[in-house]
Amino acid sequence: MMPKSAAKPSARERLLAAANELFYAEGVQSTGIDRVIERAGVAKASLYNSFGNKDGLVRAYLELRRDNNLARIDRALTRFRTPRERLLGVFDAQGEQITDPGYNGCAFMAACSEAPHGSTAEEVTAVYRGRIRALLTELAADCGVADPAGLARKLHLLYDGVTFSGRMDHDPTASSFAREAAAALLDAAEKAPAEALPASQAPAAT
Amino acid sequence: MMPKSAAKPSARERLLAAANELFYAEGVQSTGIDRVIERAGVAKASLYNSFGNKDGLVRAYLELRRDNNLARIDRALTRFRTPRERLLGVFDAQGEQITDPGYNGCAFMAACSEAPHGSTAEEVTAVYRGRIRALLTELAADCGVADPAGLARKLHLLYDGVTFSGRMDHDPTASSFAREAAAALLDAAEKAPAEALPASQAPAAT
DNA sequence: TCCCTCTCAGACAGGTCTGTCTATCGTACG
DNA sequence: CGTACGATAGACAGACCTGTCTGAGAGGGA
Numbered sequence: 001m002m003p004k005s006a007a008k009p010s011a012r013e014r015l016l017a018a019a020n021e022l023f024y025a026e027g028v029q030s031t032g033i034d035r036v037i038e039r040a041g042v043a044k045a046s047l048y049n050s051f052g053n054k055d056g057l058v059r060a061y062l063e064l065r066r067d068n069n070l071a072r073i074d075r076a077l078t079r080f081r082t083p084r085e086r087l088l089g090v091f092d093a094q095g096e097q098i099t100d101p102g103y104n105g106c107a108f109m110a111a112c113s114e115a116p117h118g119s120t121a122e123e124v125t126a127v128y129r130g131r132i133r134a135l136l137t138e139l140a141a142d143c144g145v146a147d148p149a150g151l152a153r154k155l156h157l158l159y160d161g162v163t164f165s166g167r168m169d170h171d172p173t174a175s176s177f178a179r180e181a182a183a184a185l186l187d188a189a190e191k192a193p194a195e196a197l198p199a200s201q202a203p204a205a206t
Numbered sequence: 207m208m209p210k211s212a213a214k215p216s217a218r219e220r221l222l223a224a225a226n227e228l229f230y231a232e233g234v235q236s237t238g239i240d241r242v243i244e245r246a247g248v249a250k251a252s253l254y255n256s257f258g259n260k261d262g263l264v265r266a267y268l269e270l271r272r273d274n275n276l277a278r279i280d281r282a283l284t285r286f287r288t289p290r291e292r293l294l295g296v297f298d299a300q301g302e303q304i305t306d307p308g309y310n311g312c313a314f315m316a317a318c319s320e321a322p323h324g325s326t327a328e329e330v331t332a333v334y335r336g337r338i339r340a341l342l343t344e345l346a347a348d349c350g351v352a353d354p355a356g357l358a359r360k361l362h363l364l365y366d367g368v369t370f371s372g373r374m375d376h377d378p379t380a381s382s383f384a385r386e387a388a389a390a391l392l393d394a395a396e397k398a399p400a401e402a403l404p405a406s407q408a409p410a411a412t
Numbered sequence: 413t414c415c416c417t418c419t420c421a422g423a424c425a426g427g428t429c430t431g432t433c434t435a436t437c438g439t440a441c442g
Numbered sequence: 443c444g445t446a447c448g449a450t451a452g453a454c455a456g457a458c459c460t461g462t463c464t465g466a467g468a469g470g471g472a
Binding site: 026029030108109110116125126150154157159160162163165168174180 | 232233235236314318319331356359360364365369371383387393394
């Protein structure tokens, strides 16, 4: 029952690995079930026994990438000590991601764009974005700024911009510009402690 | 030959209008040819006579939206006088766009995510993004900052972030945060005229 | 009147995709 | 030994999509 990591991966593990490669490289809609089971070396019945249907496989694929992404950021932040370095380090971690030779854009952006509204992809993505927002807010608070949520909101826009630009014009230098911009925003937030607190009472990330 | 705007729209015009509605609302891949010709009240042969194939219709749809978007921004900027107001006005124009009740995310992001690499969608999108970048660079130069291209680059990240966030968590307040962040970046660029010019020799937007 | 162009209506072929079903095989366990 | 279970291989149905083709109607200009 429990997957044994040694010896031979189970059909489920091979399916998830194959889906991760194919869905990410060529898109969810464009990749048929037959391609996935061929890559995994698995019978079609095994897919439907393990995941129910294609949507179940898509969910597992996105949850895998989400957890891997969050773990990668956490791992990168352990290198930094001061609150400022840790906050800006989020963009260093992003830079490592988008300069990876296998990088092919944001899997969540692609999956949400392909799927109709209210899909599984949007559900998994909302959790992911909420975690990122919470992390940025926490790091901003550690820096002692007056409005951590407002600063996190703006930093998240920069983060999203790098994601977007990285897909649209395949530009691996975007994150370094984002890091510079983030530093400027952090400086401005530290210097202006009580400036009529602009619009921080806006809704959370949903 | 020339489309007469009065009386009755030609089959081509009705097709383009129907494609604009359906492709934008439900995606390019998900919308079949039959749905488009039914909405347009047009025969299938008219579509293939006017656009060659579905990809030709997709190209015309994206070019229509691109030109409409650029014209809307230009129109919005005529309200502003000073260079600073005009630069920040780009985000006001974006705010008007994403708070429109019919707004459903960025058509180019959706089309590029659905299509494989090197598609028509990416081609039209590259032109669009180049225009936006050029506009931001020009407006930054009018503000007299030391590194207009670098500032435009960061502002474009904010602009993209709003686009991304507007699709992912349907947040119409994103552009006001982007405007605040843009103002802070502009202030920082004006105050620091000769600060070792950081990384502005990076490649253009492609 | 004749012709030419644009248009409509719909059948059709050829392909792809998801999901179900049958039938067989190998192995671990009681 | 026998049985139960996970896995394999592949056929099949039903649906959808693109693009082509046939056949006919309407309207304006020479």
